[in-house]
Amino acid sequence: MRRLINDNRINEMIYTENNTKGLEILNTRQSVGSLSEMDQFGHDEMRRFWMYSRTIQESTISGKEPFPGEMLKPFSENIPLSADGILDLMIAYYNDTYENLKFRKPFETDSLNSIIIPLKINKYCRCRIGSEIFGSTFSPRHQKSSYILAKFASEDDSIDIYLGQIQFFFVHEISTNRINMENHYLAYVRWYKKIKNRFYFGINQEQMCNVELWDTEFYPKSRDCIIPVHHILGRFVPVKYKISDRKNAKEYLAVNPINRKYNLR
Template identity: 50%
Template sequence: MDEFKVPSDLGRIPGKIHCGEGFSNFTADQWRNFFLIYATVALWNHLPGKDRKILTYFVRVCMILVRRIVEINDMKEAHELLIKIIKLIEECYGEEKITPNLHLSLHLCKCSYDYGPLYSFWCFSFERMNGLLGSLPNSHRQIESELMRRLMTEAQINDIINSSSSEVIGLELLDKRPSVSFLSEFLTDEMYRFLMNSRNISESPITGCEEFPGKFLAPQSKDIHLEEQIYDLLIEYYEDTYVDSIFRKLFTENLPNSTIIINRANRYGRCQICAETFGFAAATRHIKSSFVLAKFINRDGNSVDIYLGQIQFFFEHSVHLSSRNLTHKLAYIKWYKLANLTSRFHFSIDDDVKTCNVKLWEDSFYPSSRDNIIPIHNILGWFILVKYKKSDRSNAREYLAVIPINRKFHLR
């Protein structure tokens, strides 16, 4: 379990997991992390074929249902998979294993149609509130009444703060508590535009100068020179992005109607997009949040594929184009190599690649190219990686098992 490189804000599960009663203290949040992150890789070689199917279908269902934004077609897929899971359990383990909870799971999608995604009414928030209540000081005697008095007092204070009365003496001493949610800092329509831009890169190509719900974070270096190789790649990026324009370096041949690309940029180590902070490879503290998935338009111009890589740094670069100054928000990313098809879909069921929740990739990067520079809008989210061998042989080839993580608001 320790080999999984999990970003710190995704939570943790106990370091030692024992069978049976050892799982009884798992919270709902820990169960979610166990199945979405650890279960497929950790259990695959220990399960027979039917149990692999059950696990794969269940992980896919969890991946769909715990999103903050869920599409109707995905809900239908989740419901169909739940039916398959229950039929497989009945076939393998008998009718007595079909518990009331399994029956109730068939109503999850109907509940979501009525109340929205499960995220809006599941029990994680109650667990978190129970933890907060348990951490409050008390006399260990009349805990319930003490907590209720405290909650009522704080509610009255909030009412005073929110009132516009100027007659309350000392009101300036009471200030509203800042929200702990990063999502509250951004307007809904701003996040929606970012969501649509990220999803439809083939229909509305992104240049990098579009607005995004977030900001760059330290460490930062202002007005620096990019390495010559990266400078060349940046010019290639602009040539691919603005196909009707001509770009060149300073002090090179003055082509007609050409635009000079100045080798000056602001470099950053981290980028906050809504509630998530993406790190970079050079910082040990942030390296686990530097592994990202991103979208690419294929060479045919018609299809879009997802690739995975590691962020080296973020940067802002400005170029004067069409009588205005355009500031582009970009990321420099090294991309992992694809494994062959047989290895890549090792965790699939019945050779159906669509059932593959975890894919294998090569543990090496592609050579540097223009594709190393992308707009931050093309970043889909994090992935978690762990080294994996398909067999127990000492000379077995080592791959990277890649587990994609749902975003705080979901992109596809």
Template identity: 50%
Template sequence: MEEAHERLIKIIKLIEEHYGRVKITPNLHLSLHLCDCSNDFGPLYAFWCFSFERMNGILGSLPTSLELLEDRPTTGSISAADQFSSDELERFWLNAKNIQESTITGCEPFPGEMLKPSSEAIMTESMLELMVAFYNASYIEMYKFRKPADEIIQDSITIRVKINQFGRCRIGSEVFGSAMSVQHTKSSYVLAKFITSDEEVNSYSGQIQYFFKHTVDLPNGQMEHNLAYICWYRPASMSESRYYFHIDDEDESYNVKLWKSKFYDESCDCIIPV
């Protein structure tokens, strides 16, 4: 254990020497306590490690790239230290750049799985309205949908009031979190493309509130839908919508679009297929 501890120290010093202090993450710091923990409590697998994971969850819920551009007051000599780390800014910029340049490709079968925490819920009246609007837009010219309490229209499909909510979703090797799972909010922020009414393609930033499954009874059988409920951020005003920064010693200047911390009013656009 002592030998492993000494080698961990050497690795972390090498990381700091070659990549700078900004690359020394909380996990690297916490790894230096593994030797003491093992000496005090025995092999790691033999005692309760949840507190370590809980600390990771708390650290992971700290401000993310969507919040890092909020105004931070700086005064005098401390202003130089009150800067955003270059890796955070680069990640934020690359996310926006990738979504702008990617191609919209239609749809495919859901390739992942929903993960706990999970619960069964009865939709509110407003949520039922949104679901009806979502299904009518999704199955346009194919089916008509209605709430259980609405007037019966010929050949209309009554949607179910129950949904199964989930806090996380796995697609491939990537796990997306949501506001429903407090320990995984860091991975709950997304960028998505929408085709507007004038056929333009715009990107919007939002936070996943929860994932959910909902089943509808179509004429040819039941169809289960894997969906996400997302609140979309309002863009900042024109005067504050651009922020320029440099990455390390590069000469090129980058800019990112800013979003307010307030959401748009809820609409059927808050419901998207996963």
């Protein structure tokens, strides 16, 4: 019963956009075990991290910022970026993230003042954020926790939530000041396509129900497939759902978001 009351209090706080003052209760007692990682974050830091995934237009995140968690084994070291075909995506990611800098591949000569990105990464199957562990397709046994939500801003400044599946987590070390090397904590995600009747279970096609319908196919690979782990908004549970008419049948993903887990200490 106490745990249920705590969960209800936290859900009320984190899903009220303008009310983050209540996060102070997350910093009242020391934690033990893996949850002690959260103790390194004070109230202001926890609020800042929590806002990273929600106010994406106001918070510029590169992936090198601290987060209350860690990358988890199993992992593979010194994997070439070319092995997963994401070298060009990484260059586009850094050029978009650091607007005042220019990044390029090794041996290119079109911009001699640009920063050459290292070609090796460390790939991880899982990532712990707070008390919640996210998986990836890199490890089949952890695929159930690989389905995530994240917010994106469109060209017209509108914000919408997209659903995807994490392919793997990775740490990429690069120097943005040409002096110190810095780790960037990132995830490679494939995003599901939207459909017109996304709110099929709502009333008059309006968002009146938590369950949504999405396509089972991914968007093509793009720079948006690379995100900082800080931008992970939450998880969802996918279920195959088929809609049939007299001529054909189409299979979709019926998805139900899962509330983020925060621990009272």
